Every structure is written in structure tokens, then in C-alpha cells.
Amino acid sequence: MTDKKTTHFGFQEVPVEEKAGRVADVFHSVAxxxxxxxxxxxxxxxxxxxxxxIEISGVRxxxxxxxxxxxxxxxxxxxxxxxxxxxxxxxADINESMLRVGRDRLTDRGVSGNLVVAQADAQYLPFPxxxxxxxxxxxxxxxxxxxxLALRSMLRVLKPGGRLLVLEFSKPQSQLxxxxxxxxxxxxxxxxGKLVANDxxxxxxxxxxxxxxxxxETLKDMMTEAGFANAHYHNMTGGIVALxxxxxx
Amino acid sequence: MKIxxxxxxxxxxxxxxxxxxxxxxxxxxxxKLARLAGKSLVIDISGSDLSLGCHFDADSxxxxxxxxxxxTRLSGSVSALLSLALSERLNLTGSGxxxxxxxxxxxxxxxxxxxxxxxWEEAVNELLGDILGHQLAxxxxxxxxxxxxxxxxxxxLLQEFLTEELRALPAAPQLQQFNDNVDQLRLAADRLSARVxxxxxxxxxxxxx
Numbered sequence: 001m002t003d004k005k006t007t008h009f010g011f012q013e014v015p016v017e018e019k020a021g022r023v024a025d026v027f028h029s030v031a032x033x034x035x036x037x038x039x040x041x042x043x044x045x046x047x048x049x050x051x052x053x054i055e056i057s058g059v060r061x062x063x064x065x066x067x068x069x070x071x072x073x074x075x076x077x078x079x080x081x082x083x084x085x086x087x088x089x090x091x092a093d094i095n096e097s098m099l100r101v102g103r104d105r106l107t108d109r110g111v112s113g114n115l116v117v118a119q120a121d122a123q124y125l126p127f128p129x130x131x132x133x134x135x136x137x138x139x140x141x142x143x144x145x146x147x148x149l150a151l152r153s154m155l156r157v158l159k160p161g162g163r164l165l166v167l168e169f170s171k172p173q174s175q176l177x178x179x180x181x182x183x184x185x186x187x188x189x190x191x192x193g194k195l196v197a198n199d200x201x202x203x204x205x206x207x208x209x210x211x212x213x214x215x216x217e218t219l220k221d222m223m224t225e226a227g228f229a230n231a232h233y234h235n236m237t238g239g240i241v242a243l244x245x246x247x248x249x
Numbered sequence: 250m251k252i253x254x255x256x257x258x259x260x261x262x263x264x265x266x267x268x269x270x271x272x273x274x275x276x277x278x279x280x281k282l283a284r285l286a287g288k289s290l291v292i293d294i295s296g297s298d299l300s301l302g303c304h305f306d307a308d309s310x311x312x313x314x315x316x317x318x319x320x321t322r323l324s325g326s327v328s329a330l331l332s333l334a335l336s337e338r339l340n341l342t343g344s345g346x347x348x349x350x351x352x353x354x355x356x357x358x359x360x361x362x363x364x365x366x367x368x369w370e371e372a373v374n375e376l377l378g379d380i381l382g383h384q385l386a387x388x389x390x391x392x393x394x395x396x397x398x399x400x401x402x403x404x405x406l407l408q409e410f411l412t413e414e415l416r417a418l419p420a421a422p423q424l425q426q427f428n429d430n431v432d433q434l435r436l437a438a439d440r441l442s443a444r445v446x447x448x449x450x451x452x453x454x455x456x457x458x
Contacts (some may be wrong), residue, residue, distance in 0.1 A: 055313040105446070236253060
């Protein structure tokens with residue numbers, strides 16, 4: 001008998017120390033076609049989800065923003081325009097391939113001066129305490145091995161009064177939508193992954209990891225438990241995605 | 250009923266795209282708006298949960314659903330807000346619209362809107378090419394000019410007919426005189442009322458407590 005700690009990787013149970021490596025493999029594999037697949041999988045709606053996140057963030061000129069799991073830099077691009085020359089945006093991701101795609105894309109779009117790129121693990125953020133006015137993590141928290149540890153790490157680097165925004169797939173609020181969504185995720189999504197990125201397994205993992213992610217209320221409780229005040233959430237597209245917000249007291 | 254944020258974001262994104270695209274055809278207005286960079290306006294539609302916010306950035310505007318602590322906040326019914334937007338008036342008294350924050354932003358916006366001049370010929374040219382677009386724009390301009398002058402002279406003629414020929418309505422100076430007389434009468438009545446009040450108090454002083 002083994003006493004090794006395990007965690008979920010999609011629907012599989014894997015040793016805790018293996019999860020990060022496996023997630024890294026998935027994102028190394030999908031990085032090159034991540035944007036095109038996002039548009040295809042969500043019908044472009046992911047842009048609206050991110051737009052709402054920016055709106056709720058209340059980021060203002062001069063703010064310091066940390067975009068964790070920033071991937072290809074959608075949020076960082078918008079934030080860099082809002083914070084202006086006086087502000088700072090840190091695009092962070094644990095995955096080197098995703099970060100490289102994001103950095104190149106932002107450079108191509110003329111973002112410079114107020115944006116830095118950092119390869120960082122959300123569980124052990126390499127920044128001083130009380131640094132950021134706002135932290136966002138969009139479609140990234142479900143891939144983190146120890147979510148509680150990551151939430152505490154984010155709380156530490158936020159300034160008092162700073163906001164954390166977690167944009168993540170969640171639990172649809174209606175039975176009908178839930179069934180349609182299941183069919184889409186487990187049949188259509190891997191097929192699209194195979195067709196466009198020739199990588200059905202990675203996209204199957206994405207669908208499975210969404211199902212294993214805590215639902216709206218659970219994540220809200222986790223944020224409160226980690227020390228965030230006024231934790232609440234907005235359901236989007238019938239609860240397929242939820243935006244959680246908490247404030248550092 | 251609460252609108253799903255996805256739909257709300259889709260609406261604000263579309264509106265923002267249309268406005269920013271239109272502003273591309275009026276560089277002067279864009280420059281004037283750039284002077285408002287960093288300011289924000291929120292419009293609350295009373296009787297509903299609907300709000301619309303606008304951030305003014307250096308080179309564009311951003312439309313959002315909500316803004317914490319905007320520069321200016323307006324609240325009113327759709328009709329009151331529309332009539333304020335379309336009228337030339339600058340004060341809000343009796344308009345049915347309430348304002349909070351810095352109302353100078355409203356004055357700036359009204360003045361910018363009054364001078365808005367979109368180069369719609371450029372937009373047509375992008376679609377049809379310079380030669381065809383220019384011809385079309387010239388024809389449309391001539392027709393529009395004719396309609397505008399007909400509209401202005403029609404309005405003047407109708408006004409003259411109603412006041413001078415039909416005598417159905419008073420002329421503007423007469424109306425102004427009448428209003429002045431009413432004001433004078435009201436002031437005189439107020440003064441008289443105050444005097445009567447004072448005389449009554451003299452005759453029947455209030456009992457000492």
C-alpha cells in the first residue's frame with residue numbers, strides 16, 4: 001500500500017508531483033494554436049468573458065496588475081492600455097511555450113514600456129508582499145495543483161484593497177444547458193482538437209479538468225477561506241463560466 | 250430580470266466598435282475627446298437595472314456596463330435622457346435628468362457633439378472607391394443641402410403664417426412680453442402677500458411662550 005498524495009488530472013488520479021508536468025505537456029502541445037482553438041471552441045465568446053473581467057476589475061491608469069496564467073496575453077494587452085505609462089502589467093504563466101507565444105504577440109501589437117513577462121508558478125508567486133492593485137487568473141486556476149496554496153499566494157502579493165478576479169469554467173445553472181454542454185465538451189471538443197490541432201487528448205483533458213474544477217459556491221468559499229473579503233461571483237453564459245471576485249482586507 | 254453579462258458585454262462591445270469606427274472619420278472630434286482622457290461618464294436608466302458607462306481614453310472610448318466612482322453620473326428616464334442629448338440646452342433644471350459629480354464634463358461633451366462632423370464621404374469611398382464614392386457623396390450633399398434649406402424656409406413660412414396671417418399663435422416677442430408681465434405680477438403678488446402677513450402679525454402678535 002502507498003501513502004503517496006494524489007490529485008486529479010482531468011478524470012485521472014495522479015501523484016501530486018506529476019500534475020504540473022502533465023499540465024505543462026498539455027499546454028506545450030496546444031500553445032501554437034491556443035488562440036484559434038479558443039475562438040473555435042467558444043465561438044468567440046471568450047472575448048466577451050474577458051471583456052467583462054476587465055470591466056469588473058476596475059483597473060485605472062497607474063495601477064499594477066498581475067495577469068496569472070496570462071497565456072497568449074489577451075487580458076495583459078487590454079490592461080497595458082488602461083494602466084498607461086505610469087502603471088505596470090506583469091504577464092505571468094508557468095508554461096514557457098504559452099508565455100513565449102504571449103510575449104511575441106504583445107510585442108507584435110506594439111505593447112512595451114509598461115509590461116513585463118515572468119515565468120511563475122501561481123502557488124509560489126515570486127513577488128514581494130502587497131505589490132499589486134489587481135490580479136487576474138483567467139482559465140488557469142483549474143490547472144493549478146494546490147488551489148488553496150495559490151489563492152493564499154495571490155492574497156499575499158495583493159495590496160490591501162486589491163482585487164482578485166478568477167475567470168474560470170464553472171457549473172451551468174440549468175439541466176438542459178448542462179446536457180448540451182456535456183455533449184459538446186466530450187464529443188465535439190476532442191473532435192475539433194483533432195481536426196485543428198491534431199491533439200484530441202489535450203482537448204479531452206481541458207473538458208475533463210473543467211468538470212473537476214470546484215463549482216461557483218465552492219470556489220467562493222475557498223476564496224473566503226484563503227482570506228479574501230466580500231468574495232462573490234457573476235455567472236456568465238448560464239453559468240458555463242463564472243467570474244469570482246474577492247478583495248484583500 | 251438580470252441580463253447575462255455575456256449579452257451585456259456583446260452589446261457594449263458592438264456599441265464601442267461602432268462609435269470608435271465613426272470617430273475614425275472625424276479626427277477633430279477625436280482630438281477634442283482626447284482632452285477628456287481619464288474621465289468617465291455613467292448613465293443610469295431609471296426604473297431599470299440598466300447602466301451604461303463610458304471611459305474616455307487618449308485615442309478611443311471604452312463602453313462598459315459599470316464604473317466605480319465615475320467623473321460624472323447621470324440618471325433619468327430614456328425619454329428624458331434622449332431629449333437632453335438632442336436639445337441644445339446645457340442646464341438640467343426641469344429636464345428630468347439628475348447629475349452627480351463633475352458636470353463640466355457634460356458641457357464639454359455637448360460642445361463636442363455640436364461640432365461633430367463625420368467625414369462620411371471617406372467611409373463611402375472605402376466601400377465604393379474614390380471616384381464612385383465622390384460622385385455619390387456630391388449628389389447626396391446637394392440633395393441634403395436642398396432638403397435642409399427647404400426645411401428651414403418651410404419652418405419660417407409656417408411660423409409666419411400661424412402668427413401673422415392666421416393670428417393663431419402669438420409672436421415670439423409678444424410671448425416674451427407676456428412672460429415678463431406674468432413674472433412681474435408674480436413678484437408683485439409675493440410682495441403684497443408679505444406685506445399682508447406683516448400687517449397681520451402687527452395686529453395679532455404671537456403670544457409669548
